[in-house]
Ligand SMILES: Nc1nc2c(c(=O)[nH]1)N[C@H]1C(S)=C(S)[C@@H](COP(=O)(O)OP(=O)(O)OC[C@H]3O[C@@H](n4cnc5c(=O)[nH]c(N)nc54)[C@H](O)[C@@H]3O)O[C@H]1N2
Ligand SMILES: Nc1nc2c(c(=O)[nH]1)N[C@H]1C(S)=C(S)[C@@H](COP(=O)(O)OP(=O)(O)OC[C@H]3O[C@@H](n4cnc5c(=O)[nH]c(N)nc54)[C@H](O)[C@@H]3O)O[C@H]1N2
């Protein structure tokens with residue numbers, strides 16, 4: 001099977017690529033300067049001031065740049081945002097418009113030759129557009145005709161399961177609830193979402209171990225912890241407001257352990273731009289201990305921690321392990337203890353690349369702490385054995401009784417600002433039957449029970465011709481998903497693709513036979529659907545739900561809210577005589593919230609609760625009362641084997657990550673300030689030892705070739721090698737440029753999350769063969 005050559009279009013500016021020394025502190029005055037500059041040039045002065053001052057404030061809107069929670073209402077700064085939040089707001093507030101004239105000038109084929117940065121820089125989408133069968137260009141279409149086109153495609157399918165409904169994690173709770181309702185009323189559970197590529201491993205691992213797939217801490221727990229462990233996360237770039245929480249914890253005496261292959265600036269020092277000291281560069285030291293781990297060594301590391309904690313407990317009984325917690329609340333301790341007792345130290349050292357002495361030092365810090373918060377993100381979830389790694393971290397938390405007590409707990413740090421809320425609202429291809437029962441009772445139709453496609457299965461179905469309609473509620477599926485060549489081929493085979501979007505991206509160019517672009521309001525904008533001011537609600541990474549009110553004038557007169565668009569599709573598909581009151585839902589979002597209150601667990605009296613300042617926290621039984629909703633009713637210790645990956649000679653493990661100047665597939669600019677990269681993105685961070693062993697030097701140009709177990713190879717061409725501090729054998733490059741290298745079948749066991757952080761590659765001098773085959 002072969003696919004067309006992959007030439008991800010590259011920005012012309014990339015020829016200016018410069019590399020300087022990496023930074024050892026995050027934020028500072030430069031961060032403020034950059035956010036102001038970007039905001040002013042995109043939105044102008046008045047809009048900048050209005051937007052930034054209502055960002056993350058009570059009565060304002062929720063920042064769409066990450067899911068880090070807001071402080072309690074009385075504890076917020078006047079400026080409760082970060083450089084990257086400000087960039088996200090400026091990006092959405094763009095004054096440029098992508099008009100029908102723009103589409104008349106640029107054919108779909110032309111759009112395909114443009115870089116991600118160019119596409120999104122064109123401005124906001126402002127008019128519904130259609131590309132009909134055989135057409136070369138998108139043309140304007142009315143909203144009503146667009147809804148009719150979707151309805152006619154849906155009604156023409158042989159089975160509802162031939163339609164696929166993707167969601168990116170920016171959709172509000174109201175939009176998400178209406179969307180899953182539309183999809184289930186239509187008759188399928190095909191609801192893949194960005195979670196499938198993100199924290200899915202967390203959801204699966206935590207549900208197996210503690211009975212609920214969400215984190216167990218609040219912001220206060222972070223402030224009160226005496227030890228915070230941060231694994232596989234780059235908070236300085238991706239969750240900058242977390243650095244303020246870490247600063248508070250440090251002031252209260254906490255210590256921090258960072259576990260990462262890369263010495264990310266934000267793990268070491270924070271120059272808080274809210275304080276004069278921070279502006280002056282006199283910041284707070286963060287990590288006390290840095291474990292520069294090999295890719296995917298984390299399971300072995302946490303198993304070694306368990307081993308060392310149990311050994312310490314043996315030496316001084318009653319001082320390290322929380323026996324009372326283990327006896328009352330857990331299952332499987334004996335098997336776990338027996339398994340970790342005779343751990344293979346050699347295997348741990350090989351898997352982690354760390355000295356045993358350093359592992360002991362970190363274990364001592366765990367042993368000597370009473371309130372431990374354990375944070376993690378994509379460096380943990382996007383590996384083949386991510387689910388087991390997460391369970392291994394839980395084992396250690398259970399040993400020490402670190403769940404359901406102040407200052408302690410599990411803290412998976414979510415990405416998209418409402419990705420957790422979307423799941424709570426039922427965006428889940430395998431939502432539990434209890435949720436479907438509640439939907440049936442509320443609306444009087446029988447929802448489908450068979451599980452739907454996740455992201456991997458969705459691509460396979462489209463590629464095999466079994467998926468014929470693809471609807472994207474936000475996001476950029478063609479670039480976010482693994483195996484770009486296959487994903488794009490699959491999308492182009494669809495009879496219809498529908499993208500509900502704010503900005504132009506490559507998924508609009510990788511179009512089905514018929515293709516629609518439906519432009520929507522962003523989080524910052526005033527929503528006057530149904531002739532009244534509507535608010536929406538969102539849930540953060542710590543299960544706190546609150547309202548978000550857009551303030552800005554919409555980017556165009558024709559824009560509709562996501563809720564309005566989805567209700568329009570539903571009305572065209574089902575007619576007005578339907579079990580669900582679509583017109584009323586679009587007219588007043590309180591009506592949606594009333595139904596959410598009756599369907600979604602923990603959301604009783606939703607409408608009233610979100611009216612409160614600061615909102616409310618969803619229930620979390622392990623956090624609230626140390627009850628564990630697992631089958632056994634107890635938290636489960638688990639036993640996993642340590643796996644040490646062995647690579648053939650000359651091969652490297654590639655992880656794909658974010659630069660400081662992007663939001664997922666949205667490329668704001670071509671700099672990665674903290675890592676010393678300027679005006680370019682096609683770089684590979686590689687250790688000096690690998691450079692010399694493989695016979696390359698810093699600055700050399702290479703092509704990347706990934707190798708998969710079935711013998712297939714995939715290529716991404718034209719990268720500059722950058723000598724960098726990373727463990728030998730482990731290299732890093734940016735996503736989405738490296739997604740063509742991730743085989744569709746390379747996903748985590750149990751969660752099917754693409755292994756974006758672990759791909760076997762070899763380097764070839766640039767300019768080799770330029771075709772990719774699968
Ligand atoms: N500005 C900005 N903010 C964002 C985003 C963005 O793109 N831009 N994206 C949002 C989204 S959707 C998400 S999910 C989050 C992502 O937030 P992060 O998870 O911080 O994102 P990544 O850039 O993928 O960084 C992964 C980190 O894991 C490390 N790592 C890689 N492999 C391993 C490993 O095997 N073990 C360990 N211990 N560490 C490893 C990498 O070196 C890197 O520091 O951020 C959200 N916030
Ligand atoms: N190789 C590799 N691949 C990865 C990852 C990785 O680390 N490495 N990370 C994965 C992760 S963690 C995630 S979450 C996914 C992200 O996958 P997605 O969520 O699909 O991608 P985004 O880049 O966040 O989507 C950007 C687009 O969303 C649209 N948009 C922005 N705001 C709104 C809005 O308010 N409403 C609507 N309707 N549309 C809006 C804009 O048109 C914009 O172009 O990517 C995954 N892919």
Ligand SMILES: [Mo]
Pocket residue numbers: 194197198199414415416
């Ligand atoms: Mo994510």
